[in-house]
Amino acid sequence: MSTTKRFLFVNRKAPYGTIYAWESLEVVLISAAFEQDVSMVFVDDGVYQLAKGQDTSQLGIKNFSPTYKALGDYDVNKIYIEKESLDARGLTLADLLDLKYEDEDDDWAEKDSIHVVSSAELAEIMDQQDVVLSF
C-alpha cells in the first residue's frame, strides 16, 4: 500500500558556498528511489547549480554537477527554471547543463528535462504540489 505524492524541491542557493544544493540533490534522488512524483524548481541563485563547465579541482571539494545528468534515469524529468532569475543574472538556457530523459511512453525518445518558465507559471506549478521542500 504505497501512495505517490507530488513532491516539489525548491532550490534557491548557489552551489559550493553552502551545502544546500548538494543536500537537496541527495534528497531528490532518495525521493525518486521511493517512486514519488518529483519535480524540481530552480529560482534565484539556485539557477547557478545547473551552470555548465563547473570544475572544483582547485577547491578540493566534490563537483556534484554531473549528478544532475543522472536525474533522468530516476524519472526526475520535470525541472523548472524561472526565466526572471536567469535574466537577473545575465544567463540563458545555453549557459546551463543539457539535461535529457528517455520517454518510455514515446518509444524511449530523448526529451529535454529542463523547462524555462515565467514567475506566473511557476506559481501555478508550486500550487499543484502535495509537498514542497525548500533548499
Next chain:
Amino acid sequence: MPMLHVVNKSPFDRNSLESCIRLATKGSAVIMIEDGVYGATKGTTVADAVSKAKNELAIYVLGADLKARGIDDARLIDGIKVVDYNDFVKLTVENDKVQSWL
C-alpha cells in the same frame, strides 16, 4: 590607509557587495571569493554598480572559485582582475587592514 575588502556572498542573496562598494574608500581593494564571485559577471542586475565602482576601487576575483562555478573569464566585467590563492595572500599582506563583509 589601504584596506582590502573581502566579499564572499552572492550579491543576489545578500547586500554585502553593495554595502562594501558604498563604504570602501577610494584606492581600496576588493576581492570577491566563494559565492561572491557572481558579482564579477557581466549582464547582471548589479554589473553596472560594480563597473562604476572600478573607477575608485581595485577589484579582484579568485580564479579557483570562478572555475568551480563554471564562470569563464569571458563572462567577467572588463577590468576585474582574476587572481590565485598566492595573490590573495599577497593582497592581505600589502594592505594595512582586511575587512570581511560577512
